Amino acid sequence: MARRTLTAARRGPRGVLLRLAALTAAAVGAAVVHRAHDPGVLCPLRTVTGLPCPLCGGTTVFVELGSGRPVQAALASPAVLAGALGLVLAPLGGGGRWWALAPRTRAWLLGTALVGSELWQLARLGLLRV
Template sequence: MSALHRVHDPGTLCPLRALTGIPCPLCGGTTVFIELGAAHPVKALLASPVVLLGAIGLATAPLGSGRRWWALDPRIRAWIIGVTLGLSWVWQLARFGFLPL
């Protein structure tokens, strides 16, 4: 069974996780797209909510959400990005068992 899983496993693509074993805030990004391709949106969301929502944001940016983002003050955008990455890192650390939640 493990040989079958390895055929579809892209391996660890994150350099931080490959070198240290600690996941980065965007770990799970590849898994998001694999799960979406397999029609498992809930699994994609659980792998990395930030990557999934970011991909949706990029896809919908031409429809108007991009203008609203760039209209924000640069300090507010930086704060939103920082807080989002911090929360994402906590999510990934919990997902990989580094934090008991």
């Protein structure tokens, strides 16, 4: 019975609120830690190669959101912000459309999003002149 109650709590608007509260707490926590001690670049790929990955800026998204700067968060990594919003809104059940797509179509959409995100990161960090 307890398992059914927990599962039901994860669905619908209540699930959205629970996920939003968890991500908000994580974002505020990241902003507080960042304010006290800036660890610098956390991405091993970027540290070694100087090149960002498609999800580069993910930590910055949460630090900026936790600091109350949503525009800067969106500019840091639109892909990570969209993923976070998708995670928060997942309990509303919009994923049925995604899973109804053919696997090849899903792969194409994800690949296109990752390539677009990588180009965004390269431009954002001044490694690609547009």
